[in-house]
Amino acid sequence: MRILLAGATGAIGRPLTRLLSSAGHEVLALSRNDRSASIARDLGARPVMADAMDRDGLLRAVDGMSADAVIHELTALKAPKRRLTPDDPSTRLRVEGTAHLLEAAKALGADRFVTQSLILGYGYADHGSRVFTEDDPFGVKHGNPGDIVVDGLVSTEEQVLAAGGVALRYGVFHGPGTWFDPAAGSRPTPVPRGGGGTVPWVHVDDAAAATVAALERGRGGQAYNIVERRHATWGERERALRVPGWILRLMVPYLGTLMLDTTLRASGDKAERELGWSPRV
Structure with missing residues (x-):
């Protein structure tokens, strides 16, 4: 296949581009400047x-x-903003960017579309031991800073699924190019002392492999949870700088909502069953 990939130089985009090329696909990488080109x-x-x-x-x-x-696969997550606003760059990429890319897909004659979503769209809250599947409500808001992220996720999913595309609800990313990269420089990511909430994770290489599987075998109009089988707290991740929770919440309220207030578990059984994908990490 010939594939237009938006976000080819990001944390998922890099391993994804390599996988697509090695599988015999031709990748057209959307590039904003000479460096990304x-x-x-x-x-x-x-x-x-x-x-x-x-x-x-x-x-x-x-x-x-x-x-x-x-x-x-476009996001703007290099550094967390202290406060999220409706014009958050990642939210705009999921709302307006999705609409523009769907128009581009029509102009290209493309009949397959895969968009990046996140497992956190099930809601920033303490869900206890409940395990979410794709049949559960998605896009539930809880009146906290995470609602802005949820709005963007709902927008990209609604647009793409209505067009017969596929939405991938990735777990929290770790691995090269992410906040949790063992090979990164000298600045570890702040996490709450005590570990914080439990959330689903996925290594960027596994996320890339799932994306190729969804492109080749995903059913149109479907969403898939892309997560590791074992969930973990923030404090269990590599390169974590443990700080008191109240400091984290004061510094970046969104991270307080994400790391302190949210406990979320999700099943990736549907992706493993229908896509023939399973996480290696």
């Missing part, structure tokens, strides 16, 4: 110079081109 070439992809947030520029860039599929 150069990285895309090094990964074996062909750059397409455009910004997903610039609708007209994106449609001009793909005019006259064709592709079989579009994958949306």
Whole structure:
């Protein structure tokens, strides 16, 4: 397949580009600047110079081109903002960016679309021992800073599923290029002393493998939980700097909601059953 990949140079995008290329697919990497275009070439992809947030520029860039599929892996998560607002860059990428990429998919003649969602869309709250499946309500808000993230996740899912695409609800990422990267520099990620809440996780290499599986075998109009079988607290992750919870909440209220207030478990059985994927980590 020929695939337009938005987010090819991100934490998931890099291993995903390599996997797609090694599987014989041709990757067209959406690139905003020369630096990302150069990285895309090094990964074996062909750059397409455009910004997903610039609708007209994106449609001009793909005019006259064709592709079989579009994958949306765009986020803006390099550094957590102290307070999330409705114009949060990642939320806008999930709302407006998704709409623009769906238009691009139509112009390309692509009949497959896969979008990045997150397991946290089940709601930022203490869900106790309940294990969520794809049949449970998604997008439930609890009146806290996480609601802005939920809004973006619901938007990208609703748009893509209505168009017959696939939504992947990834666990919290760890591995190269993430906040929890054993090979990173000297600044570990702050986590609450005592470990914080339990959440589903997924290594970026496993997330990339699941994305290829969803592209090739996912059923249109379906969402899949992409998680490891074992859940873990924040304090169990590599490169964690343990700080008192009240300091974390004061520094970045959203991280307080995420790491202190949220306990969430989810099953990846559907993805393992239908996609033929299973986590290696």
